Amino acid sequence: MCRRVFTHYMHHDVRAPMIIDPYVEKAFFYANPRYTPHHKCELCHIPPEAWLVDSLTPKCEHHSCCILVSEVEFCADFYALGNDKELGRLFQPEMCIEFTVDHRHRKLSYFGHPELYPRNMCPSTWRKDLLEVGNEHRSLYAEEEFFKECEKLYTLEQDAKTQFLVYRDLRRVWPKGSDVMQHAQFNVEQSQTLLTEQKQRISEMLNWQRGIQGAPVQFIPIWWMRMWALENGAYEE
Numbered sequence: 001m002c003r004r005v006f007t008h009y010m011h012h013d014v015r016a017p018m019i020i021d022p023y024v025e026k027a028f029f030y031a032n033p034r035y036t037p038h039h040k041c042e043l044c045h046i047p048p049e050a051w052l053v054d055s056l057t058p059k060c061e062h063h064s065c066c067i068l069v070s071e072v073e074f075c076a077d078f079y080a081l082g083n084d085k086e087l088g089r090l091f092q093p094e095m096c097i098e099f100t101v102d103h104r105h106r107k108l109s110y111f112g113h114p115e116l117y118p119r120n121m122c123p124s125t126w127r128k129d130l131l132e133v134g135n136e137h138r139s140l141y142a143e144e145e146f147f148k149e150c151e152k153l154y155t156l157e158q159d160a161k162t163q164f165l166v167y168r169d170l171r172r173v174w175p176k177g178s179d180v181m182q183h184a185q186f187n188v189e190q191s192q193t194l195l196t197e198q199k200q201r202i203s204e205m206l207n208w209q210r211g212i213q214g215a216p217v218q219f220i221p222i223w224w225m226r227m228w229a230l231e232n233g234a235y236e237e
Contacts, residue, residue: 002096003073006036009108011065013126014039018150019157020133022199022206025222031130032151034144036103039063042122043110067111100144104132146205153198160191160223167227176231185227192224 008014015031043065060066072093093099109124110117167184174180199219207213229235 001098001100002075002078002093003100003102004093005071005073005102005104007069007071007104007106008036008060008063009067009069009106009111010063011043011109011111011122011124012039012041012063013105013107013130014063015105015127015130016151017127017130017154018147019153020147020150022153022202022219023217025220029130029154030133030150031105032147033102033104033133034100034147035151036062036105039065041065043117065111067108143205143209146202146209149198149202149205153195153202156191156195156198160188160195163187163191164223164226168230171230188223188227192221195223196221 014037016035016037017029018032019027020030021027039062041064060068074093075096075098077096078091078093107124107126163184167181167188170180170184196219200216203217203219226235
């Protein structure tokens, strides 16, 4: 698999979070390496006075606060060309049958020159809980469609968590059985249903990739159970 790698050295963190393991309750969060969201902020580019002679930093078409570095990682098929220098010179990574594009993101506050900007002009934001997808996952999680579904799983997990926390807070001021609480309960149950369905979808995709056949996994409705525990005085923060 030949890979064109775009490394984005950025002031802000724009990585798309995802969950690639639907089977554990407290899953690790990963950054989607196949996608980088468009982003524009107050920082447009490194000031001209910070440029070195004959080394203008390449401008990123995706982000305003970014210095872009592009490189290529060739696969074994490329190196199998051996001493055929002419063919090797003409070979492009896009010619590989398994070619893919990776986006990697690294923190670089104020383009590495904070002294050129007003203090606290635009605070840098960067998550510390996102991991990079390592090589051990590449063969299993190679499909772009799979990563998109994992992004959706992360979003639904956060939605379900939010709906539960809203239910918990409303319960402190609204009586049980009120319209407000019934609506809040419905939101928790609906978000849990969507989350469980997405987990099942990803589980089926993983089983297909691994060549595993069998009955669908029955996932535990964690947020519904927490709501039940809250109602019965068994919930712990």
